[in-house]
Amino acid sequence: MLRGDGVFETTLVVDGVPRDLAEHLARLAVSAAMIDLFLPAAPSWQEAVDAALAAGGLPAEASLRLIATRGPEHGGNPTCFVALGSVPASTAAQRSGASVLLLDRGFAGSEAAKAPWLLAGAKTLSYAVNMAAQRYARANGAADVIFVGSDGYVLEGPTATVVVADGRTLTTPPPDGILAGITVRRLFAAAGAAGWTVRDAVLTPADLSEAEGIWLVSSVRLLAPVVAVDGVARAAGPQHHELARLLDMPGF
Amino acid sequence: MLRGDGVFETTLVVDGVPRDLAEHLARLAVSAAMIDLFLPAAPSWQEAVDAALAAGGLPAEASLRLIATRGPEHGGNPTCFVALGSVPASTAAQRSGASVLLLDRGFAGSEAAKAPWLLAGAKTLSYAVNMAAQRYARANGAADVIFVGSDGYVLEGPTATVVVADGRTLTTPPPDGILAGITVRRLFAAAGAAGWTVRDAVLTPADLSEAEGIWLVSSVRLLAPVVAVDGVARAAGPQHHELARLLDMPGF
Numbered sequence: 001m002l003r004g005d006g007v008f009e010t011t012l013v014v015d016g017v018p019r020d021l022a023e024h025l026a027r028l029a030v031s032a033a034m035i036d037l038f039l040p041a042a043p044s045w046q047e048a049v050d051a052a053l054a055a056g057g058l059p060a061e062a063s064l065r066l067i068a069t070r071g072p073e074h075g076g077n078p079t080c081f082v083a084l085g086s087v088p089a090s091t092a093a094q095r096s097g098a099s100v101l102l103l104d105r106g107f108a109g110s111e112a113a114k115a116p117w118l119l120a121g122a123k124t125l126s127y128a129v130n131m132a133a134q135r136y137a138r139a140n141g142a143a144d145v146i147f148v149g150s151d152g153y154v155l156e157g158p159t160a161t162v163v164v165a166d167g168r169t170l171t172t173p174p175p176d177g178i179l180a181g182i183t184v185r186r187l188f189a190a191a192g193a194a195g196w197t198v199r200d201a202v203l204t205p206a207d208l209s210e211a212e213g214i215w216l217v218s219s220v221r222l223l224a225p226v227v228a229v230d231g232v233a234r235a236a237g238p239q240h241h242e243l244a245r246l247l248d249m250p251g252f
Numbered sequence: 253m254l255r256g257d258g259v260f261e262t263t264l265v266v267d268g269v270p271r272d273l274a275e276h277l278a279r280l281a282v283s284a285a286m287i288d289l290f291l292p293a294a295p296s297w298q299e300a301v302d303a304a305l306a307a308g309g310l311p312a313e314a315s316l317r318l319i320a321t322r323g324p325e326h327g328g329n330p331t332c333f334v335a336l337g338s339v340p341a342s343t344a345a346q347r348s349g350a351s352v353l354l355l356d357r358g359f360a361g362s363e364a365a366k367a368p369w370l371l372a373g374a375k376t377l378s379y380a381v382n383m384a385a386q387r388y389a390r391a392n393g394a395a396d397v398i399f400v401g402s403d404g405y406v407l408e409g410p411t412a413t414v415v416v417a418d419g420r421t422l423t424t425p426p427p428d429g430i431l432a433g434i435t436v437r438r439l440f441a442a443a444g445a446a447g448w449t450v451r452d453a454v455l456t457p458a459d460l461s462e463a464e465g466i467w468l469v470s471s472v473r474l475l476a477p478v479v480a481v482d483g484v485a486r487a488a489g490p491q492h493h494e495l496a497r498l499l500d501m502p503g504f
Contacts, residue, residue, distance in 0.1 A: 001377075002317070002377060003379040004377050005380050083254075106364050107359050116384070117385040119380055119381055119384050
């Protein structure tokens with residue numbers, strides 16, 4: 001943990017049941033492989049999650065974290081644990097609207113994806129830049145951030161995926177150099193089944209300006225409608241309530 | 253620590269005495285300010301260092317780490333501690349020669365320096381990319397890495413500063429987007445006093461090829477002469493022993 005040399009996942013626990021746990025365990029394994037970390041198999045994680053949940057006393061919504069670090073510095077097995085906590089108030093508050101700043105991420109997603117040592121798309125414990133970007137936003141009157149690559153394309157938020165909607169078409173940036181969003185996958189599966197068009201496509205800041213709606217999407221935050229970009233207010237997308245309903249549908 | 257949201261320093265302890273402790277505490281404070289972390293003042297750190305050293309039983313060389321994390325997730329004071337350990341064998345081995353790969357860092361140092369949220373030049377606990385780059389090097393037959401910016405200029409190693417020598421001129425990359433090296437500063441002060449020319453200047457991979465000598469320089473590693481770049485062997489710089497003598501001179 002002294003080197004941020006580990007991986008993690010966070011998911012929402014609703015009425016004692018973790019959402020999309022299999023998908024989070026699968027993504028944890030992908031992140032771990034990117035840093036050459038060998039993890040216990042899913043049943044061991046499930047056992048730890050069950051033990052944490054068995055303690056009971058949870059609120060209706062909780063946050064579950066799965067954490068794996070490289071372990072002792074000079075060799076040995078990874079150290080793995082789970083942690084249950086409350087949903088941060090600042091995260092829950094975003095569900096009724098988030099103002100964002102567009103900040104330069106310093107690299108292009110497509111270029112970063114070619115250099116495996118840059119760990120773009122791995123969910124590692126090295127989140128200092130993500131945390132610093134959110135602090136920078138708060139210090140400048142916004143709640144969160146959308147990162148833009150040095151090639152001018154929208155990437156992701158520090159802790160969220162970006163989705164835009166125009167009519168019944170949902171678009172998210174291609175996965176190059178960013179984390180593959182589990183909640184977006186769930187949303188897109190449900191929306192696709194309901195007849196929406198869903199797609200990956202590059203987005204520019206101009207595309208964001210012109211979109212009917214923009215959301216930050218993540219497992220605990222769920223859907224945060226963007227209500228200001230770089231200090232310019234905008235309406236929440238009219239699709240918001242229908243998207244929230246789609247995201248809550250069982251079976252996706 | 254679950255977010256790599258902290259800062260650290262590492263220095264060499266020789267015969268029970270930490271090297272350049274005041275400089276490391278000063279740099280720790282700079283890193284901390286870059287992530288809006290307020291640290292205890294130097295005397296508190298000194299007290300902790302003294303307590304750790306008082307336990308005794310140290311080898312002739314040891315590694316001292318000063319660590320500060322943001323502390324409890326939902327507010328409160330930073331958590332700060334010191335840790336004493338042995339010098340890793342792989343680090344000590346580099347003193348007799350290190351083979352390196354040149355790897356793309358994904359950003360340009362001068363650009364990163366303009367975006368404070370990217371934390372370029374802060375020594376944070378978010379070192380996963382540095383660790384991944386070193387693993388990538390080892391998996392490809394080298395011992396370490398020299399990062400090159402997307403603008404084609406040499407940056408730094410994952411845990412070291414780069415210095416090149418031609419005759420009695422020492423050059424290190426300008427500080428934009430990289431960590432300000434304490435051991436390089438000591439080396440340059442001693443060399444300057446001895447009549448060498450010392451300077452910051454941009455370096456390209458071609459400049460490395462043409463240089464008489466290249467070193468990775470850091471507090472615990474000291475001087476690691478580069479003996480291969482991207483699989484091409486090269487001689488250690490003829491200045492090596494004189495540089496080692498300069499680095500050991502008291503008063504710098």
